[in-house]
Amino acid sequence: MGIGKTRFGAFADRDLRSLAVESIENALSDAGIEPTAVEAFYLGNFAGPSFTGQSHLAPYVAGAAGITGVPATRYEDACASSGAAFHAAWQAVAHGIYETVVVCGVEKMTGQPTPRVAEILAMAGDVSADGTFPEIFAAIARRHMELYGTTREHLAQIAVKNHSNGATNPYAHLRKIITLEQALAGKVIADPLTLYDCSLVSDGAAAVVLSARPGAVKVLGCAQTSGPVALRDNAEISHLPSIKAAAEKAYAMAKLTPRNIDFAEVHDCFTIAEIIAVEELGLCAKGEGGPWSETRQKPINRSGGLKSKGHPVGATGVAQIADVALQLRGQATGWQLENVNVGLAQNLGGSGATSVVTILGKNN
Amino acid sequence: MGIGKTRFGAFADRDLRSLAVESIENALSDAGIEPTAVEAFYLGNFAGPSFTGQSHLAPYVAGAAGITGVPATRYEDACASSGAAFHAAWQAVAHGIYETVVVCGVEKMTGQPTPRVAEILAMAGDVSADGTFPEIFAAIARRHMELYGTTREHLAQIAVKNHSNGATNPYAHLRKIITLEQALAGKVIADPLTLYDCSLVSDGAAAVVLSARPGAVKVLGCAQTSGPVALRDNAEISHLPSIKAAAEKAYAMAKLTPRNIDFAEVHDCFTIAEIIAVEELGLCAKGEGGPWSETRQKPINRSGGLKSKGHPVGATGVAQIADVALQLRGQATGWQLENVNVGLAQNLGGSGATSVVTILGKNN
Numbered sequence: 166m167g168i169g170k171t172r173f174g175a176f177a178d179r180d181l182r183s184l185a186v187e188s189i190e191n192a193l194s195d196a197g198i199e200p201t202a203v204e205a206f207y208l209g210n211f212a213g214p215s216f217t218g219q220s221h222l223a224p225y226v227a228g229a230a231g232i233t234g235v236p237a238t239r240y241e242d243a244c245a246s247s248g249a250a251f252h253a254a255w256q257a258v259a260h261g262i263y264e265t266v267v268v269c270g271v272e273k274m275t276g277q278p279t280p281r282v283a284e285i286l287a288m289a290g291d292v293s294a295d296g297t298f299p300e301i302f303a304a305i306a307r308r309h310m311e312l313y314g315t316t317r318e319h320l321a322q323i324a325v326k327n328h329s330n331g332a333t334n335p336y337a338h339l340r341k342i343i344t345l346e347q348a349l350a351g352k353v354i355a356d357p358l359t360l361y362d363c364s365l366v367s368d369g370a371a372a373v374v375l376s377a378r379p380g381a382v383k384v385l386g387c388a389q390t391s392g393p394v395a396l397r398d399n400a401e402i403s404h405l406p407s408i409k410a411a412a413e414k415a416y417a418m419a420k421l422t423p424r425n426i427d428f429a430e431v432h433d434c435f436t437i438a439e440i441i442a443v444e445e446l447g448l449c450a451k452g453e454g455g456p457w458s459e460t461r462q463k464p465i466n467r468s469g470g471l472k473s474k475g476h477p478v479g480a481t482g483v484a485q486i487a488d489v490a491l492q493l494r495g496q497a498t499g500w501q502l503e504n505v506n507v508g509l510a511q512n513l514g515g516s517g518a519t520s521v522v523t524i525l526g527k528n529n
Numbered sequence: 530m531g532i533g534k535t536r537f538g539a540f541a542d543r544d545l546r547s548l549a550v551e552s553i554e555n556a557l558s559d560a561g562i563e564p565t566a567v568e569a570f571y572l573g574n575f576a577g578p579s580f581t582g583q584s585h586l587a588p589y590v591a592g593a594a595g596i597t598g599v600p601a602t603r604y605e606d607a608c609a610s611s612g613a614a615f616h617a618a619w620q621a622v623a624h625g626i627y628e629t630v631v632v633c634g635v636e637k638m639t640g641q642p643t644p645r646v647a648e649i650l651a652m653a654g655d656v657s658a659d660g661t662f663p664e665i666f667a668a669i670a671r672r673h674m675e676l677y678g679t680t681r682e683h684l685a686q687i688a689v690k691n692h693s694n695g696a697t698n699p700y701a702h703l704r705k706i707i708t709l710e711q712a713l714a715g716k717v718i719a720d721p722l723t724l725y726d727c728s729l730v731s732d733g734a735a736a737v738v739l740s741a742r743p744g745a746v747k748v749l750g751c752a753q754t755s756g757p758v759a760l761r762d763n764a765e766i767s768h769l770p771s772i773k774a775a776a777e778k779a780y781a782m783a784k785l786t787p788r789n790i791d792f793a794e795v796h797d798c799f800t801i802a803e804i805i806a807v808e809e810l811g812l813c814a815k816g817e818g819g820p821w822s823e824t825r826q827k828p829i830n831r832s833g834g835l836k837s838k839g840h841p842v843g844a845t846g847v848a849q850i851a852d853v854a855l856q857l858r859g860q861a862t863g864w865q866l867e868n869v870n871v872g873l874a875q876n877l878g879g880s881g882a883t884s885v886v887t888i889l890g891k892n893n
Binding site for chain 1: 570575576578579582583584585586587588589591592597598599600601602603604605606607613616617620621624625626649652653654655656753754755756757758762771774878879882883
């Protein structure tokens with residue numbers, strides 16, 4: 166797997182295409198592959214047309230990276246857009262359709278007024294039934310608190326951990342340590358979520374080259390599932406069954422259990438989402454995500470997560486996979502974990518309408 | 530192959546989801562498949578978020594059709610969005626990834642002010658380099674006239690033919706015969722293109738069920754290619770090499786030549802696009818698309834084409850394939866061709882940045 170990333174951040178002088186091309190060129194260079202050897206291009210992007218006014222982004226980006234003539238398509242599944250693109254690309258390579266493909270995730274979000282950003286993000290939910298995403302995840306958090314005794318402190322400690330983690334990742338958007346007191350005293354966005362419970366609005370891109378030839382890192386399992394787009398169509402909103410279903414399929418493919426996962430990058434669009442993710446992934450029992458996370462017994466979001474690394478929506482799925490792969494290759498400079506052999510990446514679209522879970526391991 | 534379509538038209542009382550669901554239910558019913566048996570859902574949609582304010586459309590549509598839990602992703606490649614979705618779905622079934630999948634194409638375009646529609650459509654080109662699509666194809670037409678002697682009459686006769694064809698198709702948007710005089714006297718949109726040279730702004734959906742089990746119709750070849758998004762990046766704008774490349778791949782897969790094609794549905798977003806399509810597909814020599822079309826020696830766009838059937842952008846690719854399949858099954862009631870065994874569907878994104886060519890045959 167060739168890996169390429171841009172820094173995540175707010176880049177007034179960068180457009181969507183230049184970010185995507187930087188990540189693709191880095192991934193091709195890392196893999197030692199010429200763009201002319203790429204047989205298909207998969208672009209994960211949530212809302213480029215709304216954020217930037219440009220559609221048809223797959224050939225638009227691919228051509229600028231020297232990849233032309235081959236199938237080039239944009240995949241959209243809200244915040245799981247590049248997870249879905251990766252899933253399709255991995256299937257194609259694993260089943261012999263292609264030998265060498267590129268998957269890129271990108272989003273250029275900054276430069277828009279905040280209400281417009283919120284409006285675009287809300288389109289990932291059911292616009293006729295749901296509110297904004299902070300409101301959706303606040304409702305989920307309140308229910309989780311009610312059912313399982315999760316507290317404001319449990320949420321805040323996720324933010325503290327992820328900020329502490331991201332502070333050492335040179336590619337992270339917000340490299341700033343925060344205290345529990347700061348997190349708890351943050352401005353309320355949607356009760357009980359404060360500013361510190363919310364991930365960042367970022368620009369950025371990540372790309373991987375997938376090859377049929379063995380490399381240092383191997384995809385052991387990858388699964389995508391779907392569920393209701395409208396929050397009200399979920400039987401129990403403190404559960405996100407599409408994550409659990411994708412995880413079970415990915416574990417089965419990998420012939421592994423949650424015990425075998427050494428570390429994970431999970432989709433902490435809000436702190437409550439990380440708590441629910443570790444539960445649905447089976448890393449701890451249902452309802453115990455808050456207390457379990459406090460123990461820090463397994464590294465979760467060592468990159469800083471969406472909370473500190475940043476969340477350029479369409480880039481996130483591939484960025485998580487790239488970060489897991491960097492850890493397994495021992496190349497997470499500044500944030501390297503010791504003795505890790507198997508890592509998991511979990512990408513969420515909306516409030517569970519799309520889930521993608523990918524398990525990677527060292528190719529021994 | 531299960532086939533489902535809605536009528537194309539301007540439906541003030543229909544939203545995107547209800548159109549998509551109608552086509553999916555029709556396709557499932559035609560195939561005798563329950564929604565719970567569907568293993569993956571592929572949605573082709575160009576600009577649903579811009580036209581309707583709703584993203585994450587794949588699980589949004591799939592769930593309403595009873596397809597849930599499985600991978601559900603939106604594919605976007607401008608006007609070739611559902612051609613690209615079909616290509617990916619067909620690859621997955623042909624390579625044993627899935628046994629049964631649904632591909633749906635949909636667009637809800639009406640209900641917006643005309644300038645906004647033009648703005649959204651222009652995003653399929655390079656917004657920093659290109660003008661509107663009538664302007665793009667007018668430039669292509671002027672160059673084709675200059676190089677090959679194509680005339681206004683050649684363009685107009687394509688419109689006359691396709692209106693005459695669509696008049697007998699009960700699913701067509703505009704079932705109205707026009708005369709050559711009318712076509713030539715149309716209001717100039719972008720010289721030399723008049724109103725009658727432009728396809729329609731429509732609402733509509735089409736869906737197919739693809740199955741690994743043999744049916745009455747078989748996909749003999751399907752290929753997708755890419756090219757420059759900006760018109761100025763083409764070496765010669767009267768050629769659309771991505772069509773030719775996709776066609777050559779599809780012919781090779783099918784082990785057929787253009788002579789074996791009994792009829793075709795081609796992407797006549799503008800009349801000049803049909804003339805260039807028949808050339809690039811090898812149905813006639815380069816430059817002779819105008820005179821060749823006048824002879825009507827091979828049925829092209831018997832459905833009425835985008836010109837008369839309508840062009841709900843994201844629906845077009847799958848609708849073309851569905852129409853070819855209906856012909857091969859002898860079910861094109863009102864517009865059935867005699868003695869047809871092999872048909873071709875050609876779907877274009879932008880001014881050639883994406884091309885998909887699919888060849889279907891009777892399963893003897």
